[in-house]
Amino acid sequence: MPSQIQPGAAGKREINQYWLLLPLVILLVSRIIPFLHWPGVVPLGADAAAYLHNFESCFSNPSRNDCLSSPEITISNLLQLAGWSINGVLYGFYILSVVFVGLAVYLVTKEYFDRKAAITSLIIFSLSSSQFLAYFAFYWKMMLAMGLTLVSFYLIKKKTYLVIPVAGLMGSLHPLSFLPFGLAMIAQFIFGQNKKFIFISGTGILLIAFSINWQEFTNWLPYYTTSLGITKNFPTDLTEVFIGHFVNFSYYRQLILIYLPFAIINLVQIIWKRQANLIVFYFLANLLIIILNFIFHNRFIVLLDLAAIILAGRPVLDFINSLRWTWAGRLIISLLIFGLVTSFSYQLWSIEPFITDPEEINELKSLALTEKNSIALTNNRLYLPFLNAYSQRSVIELPLTRNNLVSYYSILDTYQQPIYLHLGEKTENNPELKNNRLFKQVSKHIWQYQGGNKK
């Protein structure tokens, strides 16, 4: 068996590249485990159902306006043309994207710091609870955008204009990921060197991103012009929607307690030396967005975490190197590794998908066998993607409260009948609906509305 540390050409001890295999295996196995843990259901987040619906419908009808210029649809269609199944595109490519992000963490850390730090960062990435939670939430577009962002940082460091198509597509694919990247580029332009290169590539990136997805950019513009993009300035009913679907910042700080101090050490060192480092700018841009509560600020935690992992690599390695020679030092290192692995394993095993009962998925699929003109109804918006994906019927969401019971029926009566109501396990117990003579139970989670005009 070859030694793990080998002498390098320059006399320095270089780490064996085979060490890369360890985090990659952890990454792959941990991302496959949810599929084995939850067979028969959608093992990852509710967004999976929404993507399934979009990918299927755009592949069968590619001329639809919203499919034409959508990067994720183009990638999905391309993969399906290449022979991938829809589940392969949905899940296989998603897992491939996670591995891609891991390798991009390695690539960018190696370029900005060194190879040993890069392998350390990749190990932290593979054991990061917050990155696993992001994976579990099924951010298909964001995962790919994260990888593209990191490779863009590498290409900027290499000063090659190949960054233009890479970051341009990232911007059009996921404008949310583009915001901190853009802010970091502006900071690099102001404080860094190679201003001409940054200016030309930045202009090219913006041109590509806007030319493809200008509609989404203009959709968000009013929120920035009227409320500066800060969720606290929004009307109360919108605040909840725009905080972003991910863990909040307080919980995140608990998750990354093990490597956050190391990231801060590196951050302070770089700032102290007055170096213009794009990764530092990226970290600070995300931190600013989160602290100021910009639109979807919780989602930026995933990106902040990515920057923290890259920054933490070098100090973690130095810390291990300085402690590993003593008995007490080895104990501290072992405790830290044990803490990281335990926290990660706990997240991995304890997390549950939104729908845990395979029977409930089958019931949703059975809606596709009802009358062609029927309508699927839910009173919980979290079930919308599942109904859209599986029912193959028009779907309406009508939240029920004790105060709108009367108007509830009158609204339902305005719709085409029959209407099938789905009340999932995660929906609040609605005795008003379940024990109502106007709703006839069809199966465990499905009721048919009996009132209304037969149009």
Added chain:
Amino acid sequence: MKTFLAIIGSLYFLIAPGLALTLTFLKNIDWLDRLILSFTLSITVVPLVIIYLNLTGLLLTLPLAIISTAVIITISLLLRDAGVSSLR
């Protein structure tokens, strides 16, 4: 046979165009860097070309995808042969 075609298709769409671009514009990088960059450039450049073709009215079909990818590969390699080796 279907799996075999999917593997060939994936290599063609997800690696080959990016590999041609890296061979032309990025010298002196190790094999792992080249692999990561080949995937990255393939997954960005091919969809970009297809999206712009879509917007001009040419809808994505298998022949169009194969031809556009082939054009990207050919142009990259021609540039390499012509000695255009830097995008700086």
